[in-house]
Amino acid sequence: MVQFVRLRLSGFKSFVDSTELLIEPGTTAIVGPNGCGKSNLVEALRWVMGETSAKRLRGGEMDDVIFGGSANRPPRNLAEVGLSLDNRDRTAPASLNDQDELEIVRRIERDKGSTYRVNGREVRARDVQLLFADAASGAQSTAIVSQGRVGALINAKPTDRRMLLEEAAGISGLHSRRHEAELR
Ligand code: ATP
Numbered sequence: 001m002v003q004f005v006r007l008r009l010s011g012f013k014s015f016v017d018s019t020e021l022l023i024e025p026g027t028t029a030i031v032g033p034n035g036c037g038k039s040n041l042v043e044a045l046r047w048v049m050g051e052t053s054a055k056r057l058r059g060g061e062m063d064d065v066i067f068g069g070s071a072n073r074p075p076r077n078l079a080e081v082g083l084s085l086d087n088r089d090r091t092a093p094a095s096l097n098d099q100d101e102l103e104i105v106r107r108i109e110r111d112k113g114s115t116y117r118v119n120g121r122e123v124r125a126r127d128v129q130l131l132f133a134d135a136a137s138g139a140q141s142t143a144i145v146s147q148g149r150v151g152a153l154i155n156a157k158p159t160d161r162r163m164l165l166e167e168a169a170g171i172s173g174l175h176s177r178r179h180e181a182e183l184r
Pocket residue numbers: 012013014032033034035036037038039040041064065066067068069147
């Protein structure tokens with residue numbers, strides 16, 4: 001089980017200033033008035049885990065995750081989200097990093113796309129996606145239920161429901177690797 005320890009955001013959606021959220025063991029609740037950024041925080045989690053669809057982040061294109069300006073603040077050209085994981089039980093593949101704590105950082109520059117780092121070392125998006133797919137907590141995972149998605153889950157087709165079960169069983173990472181192997 002992957003334990004999230006810390007989420008850092010800078011320039012991501014409404015979080016223009018650097019913001020750090022400590023995630024302690026147990027339940028974390030985020031409360032606040034409409035529009036204060038609760039869903040943006042969940043989207044930051046999804047994004048740093050390798051989300052590739054701007055639509056699932058309520059945007060038209062990926063650059064829309066970058067702070068777009070407000071009445072008194074100019075837009076940014078860069079967004080960065082860092083997610084720290086407790087890796088004391090070495091659940092992460094040693095090839096990524098063999099440290100007690102892993103920080104996965106995704107950064108996007110306007111018109112230049114995203115880069116990923118694990119503890120400072122550049123890695124592929126795929127490495128990050130597989131890390132979370134194996135931990136059954138990925139960007140598409142059932143572990144993250146967006147606002148309004150409960151109804152969609154109830155109405156899911158059997159094939160989609162099977163994907164959800166596989167995700168929950170922690171075997172979707174294997175499927176994904178098999179698919180890659182078949183393409184080679
Ligand atoms: P609710 O309780 O209604 O679900 P919420 O707390 O989930 O609200 P969010 O949807 O996370 O709120 O935040 C919405 C706010 O984020 C809006 O004010 C929107 O303008 C702002 N926002 C979203 N994307 C950006 C961006 N790229 N740049 C600046 N602000 C943004």
